[in-house]
Amino acid sequence: MFVPFSAINTFLIFKRKKLNISEHCIISGMLLLGTLLIILFGDVIFLVDLWWPFSRIVGDVLIFGISLSVLVYCVYGLYNAFGNTYRPLGFIWWFMLYFLLLFLEVCIFIFLLYGFVSDWKFGDIIITPVS
Secondary structure: OHHHHHHHHHHHHOHHHOOOHHHHHHHHHHHHHHHHHHHHHHHHHHHHHHHOOOOHHHHHHHHHHHHHHHHHHHHHHHHHHHHHHOOHHHHHHHHHHHHHHHHHHHHHHHHHHHHHHOOOOOOOOOOOOOO
8 A cells, every 4th residue: 555655645746857657656666665675674683582582772772773774765765766856955845745645644544444444433442352
C-alpha cells in the first residue's frame, strides 16, 4: 500500500520535475526497497540479540539508529530524485509536506479499517481469544 500512496504524493508535491505517475511509482518502489533492506538488517541484528542479549542501552541505540537510518535514506532518495529542481530549504518544506500527507493517509486508512472491522461502532476495544 505504500507505493501507490507515496507515488501519488510525490506526483502531487514535486510537480516541477514533470515526471509521469509510473516514474513516481518506480521512485517510491526504490524508497520502499531501501527501507525494507534497512529494516531487514535491523531484524538480523535483533535476531542476534535473542541469542546473545545486548544491554538495554545498546538496544535503544540500535532502535534509534535504524529509525534514523530509514529517515535519512528517505531524505537521500527523494533528494536524489527531486533535489536538483528545488532549493534546499524548499526541498525540506516539500519533504515535510510529503511525510505529513503520508501520515494523514495512514491515519485515515487505520480509521477506515477500524470502522469496517467494528461495523462502525466505536468504543472500547476488547480483544477476546478465539475458542
